[in-house]
Amino acid sequence: MTQYDDRSSKNRFATIAVGAAEIETHPHRGGTNDVVPPIHLSSTFEWASGDEANEHVYSRAGNPTRAALEEQLARLEGGDHALAFASGMAAISTAMLSLVPPGGHLVASDSIYGGTENLLTEMLAGHFDVDVDFVDTRDPENVSAAVDSETDLIWAETPTNPLMRLCDIRAIADIADDYGISFGVDSTFASPYFQAPLELGADVVVHSTTKYLNGHSDSIGGAIITNDETVFEQLAFAQQVGLGNMLSPFDCYLVARGVKTLPARMKHHEENAMAVARFLESHNRVARVYYPGLESHPQHDLASEQMSGYSGMLSFEFDGTPLELEAFIEGLDLFTPGASLGGVESLIEVPSLMTPDEVSHGEATAEIPETLVRVSVGLEDPDDLCEDLRTALP
Structure with missing residues (x-):
């Protein structure tokens, strides 16, 4: 299999990772000609109206350093939207709490990171009365048998932590499409370099940026990438308003630096x-x-x-x-x-x-x-x- 090199961009993956895809606009330079997007530590921004209005008002709702990283992550996955979170679990919990209503139904891989399993069994099932079905996603037929018209989300890791099991992303994406439901993939072990779930039909991709994206064991973070505008708006509201679990500017800088290599x-x-x-x-x-x-x-x-x-x-x-x-x-x-x-x-x-x-x-x-x-x-x-x-x- 060849490396995914187009991913909705005219540039190849390594070029996107380094950031050369920003040459056309350089939105982060702000007249200072920075080659590296600067760290904006300000918690708030001066208000102005009309033509002078600032894109950013308060860092919880939007920060220039975070915006630059999110644009970079979206390009890496070939997605339209990305959000950066305070941890991988913050990203996963935001996705599940946003996409699965109380009393809803979720189908998940039975081989899954322990933290995610605890989230599903203790919080979603225990506190929000979500019906969670764990299935062996190595066989798509198991997923098909568990999904019905009441299902809200299918969730899988591939490869899984720690048993290194895989699921057929394209086959499960087809099942999700048949029912008109979202399919989320935790692709942390593969990284965007070795796997492109959106290209294979997934609706949501999650990464713990703590791992390969940052790559230097000095930052904790998470990310969600999607092409679905409605899903993005739900997730963005939860990140910026409901849960407030966005990634700090300094950690955004560290992840962006790691992505380059x-x-x-x-x-x-x-x-x-x-x-x-x-x-x-x-x-x-x-x-x-x-x-x-x-x-x-x-x-x-x-x-x-x-x-x-x-x-x-x-x-x-x-x-x-x-x-x-x-x-x-x-x-x-x-x-x-x-x-x-x-x-x-x-x-x-x-x-x-x-x-x-x-x-x-x-x-x-x-x-x-x-x-x-x-x-x-x-x-x-x-x-x-x-x-x-x-x-x-x-």
Whole structure:
């Protein structure tokens, strides 16, 4: 599959990421000829009427730094509109609270980030009486069977956190179209560089900008991109007025800076992840490796069809006891044990040990194996990474 290069723009992805697509207007320069959009920290702006009226009045409702980032993110995804939020979960909760009314119906993937699962089960189902159906979205027929005329939203991750499962975006988008409902995709693991859900028919794309978009583990944020004007107006109202959970100007600056190197970083992440995945697959203390780039992944063909690459995230099942697994983690030097992902440094996480509150134990969602290890492969030398794993594995 070739890289998505048009995305509603005459420029290719790397050109858009760097920001050269702004050459025609440079709306952020304001007569100062800044090459980089400046950070506007002001909470309020001077009011004027008529021809002198300012586009921005109050930073919660609109900030020039945030507007510049949102335009950049929309271009990356080939969307018409983007909104930047204070966290990935802020983006997800805004999307769900805006698009699913109290007492409504939502169909979600049963393999999903623990924070999203908790939002669905504790807040939407528990406080807003939303009927949530978790289904195995690897088979579109499961989605079709769960959706009916009362459904308000279909929600999926692809690849999923942390089991690296995929869903057929185009097939599920067709189901959503048949019922006239919205389909949202959390595409954080793939990044806009390797996957373009809007091009495949999704209505809403969500990213935790904390991860690959920022890429340097120094900013928390989220984003929603859409082509649907009505959906955008609902989301914008919730972001700016109802929930007030927009991204700060300084974090907008950090994400915009990170996006400029996204293509180069993602290529390197993928190369390193493939090397690590192949090493782990050959090791006798590894029971199974989950990486869409491996031919052994049961959805490798789908990954090759709807993604232009396989990103830097993988998981594997350690063949040993939890005590041995903990000793392995403690024996690593280059891989830092910790949550989050998508930064230049390699991180490793055992969900059952490090984030037990986010590990599913219910029947409705996919259970995460106790010895599952999630790896965010960074930009270090791949030989050094493999050697670190080789030394630490018992």
